[in-house]
Amino acid sequence: MKKTEAYTVSIGVLAVVDTWLTGTIFPVPVWVTFIAWASFFVLGGGRAGFVKSVASNLTGLVIASLTLLCIATTSGGAIAVAVLVGIGSAAMVQASRIKLLDVLPAIVWGFASTVGTTVATGKAITTAGIGNPALVAAAALVTGAVFGFVSEVVGEALQFRREHRLG
Template identity: 85%
Template sequence: MKKPEAYTVSIGVLAVVDTWLTGTIFPVPVWVTFIAWASFFVLGGGNAGFVKSVASNLTGLVISSLTLLGIATMTTTPFGIAVAVGIGSALMVQASKIRLLDVLPAIVWGFASTVGTTVASGRPITTAGIGNPALVAAAALVTGALFGFASEKLGDALSFKRTHQLS
């Protein structure tokens, strides 16, 4: 099968698995797994893309968590929240100076996924235990990267390589 078709099958089938898993036995936001899945491919795929994607996404998650913690403990005014987000945004840019984290959007995806998970769950960042939105988002981000890796491997296995035959 040609590579585009192989990836179509691979990603389509694994999207079913991901959606079913997150909707039943592993309740993390499926949209976060899809963001991390896309991040894996944007960062080049393979082992290096997996490591870079997870590192970048989780860096954004940590910066977001610190930003949300600052908001939760220091301010609830719109201006205070805006300043905290500005500081978090500046930290993301600084983090992208590190070679492993040099694709800024991948850091931003981790940041946004954490904020989104916090809002969607209705749980503050200060929630103790397994329901903490940062832990939930982290699990979803790593899961998405794993689905990216698996879909790439399966897509490659399903595709054929043209060989030149001599007459």
């Protein structure tokens, strides 16, 4: 099977599994798993891409969580929120100076996924326990990276490779 077809089957089947899993027994936002899945491939795939993707996405998550915690301690006025988001954005750029985190968009995807999960769940970042949106987003980000890794392994295994024999 050619690479495109192999990855079509691998990713298509695993997207079914991911969507079913997150819609039934592991209630994390499927869109966050897909973002992290894409992040895995953008960062080169393989073990290195997995590590870099998870580290970058979770760095964005931590920066978003700190930003949201700071917002929670203010009156919530638009200017205060805007300034705090600006500080969080600047922190993401500074974090990208670290070699492991040098693909800034992957950090931003973690930040955005965390904010989006907070909005989608309707739960504040200060929520205690397993329903905390940062924990939910973290679980989804790592799950997405795992799906990326598995889809790559399966996609590679499904490829037909011709052996060239000499003479």
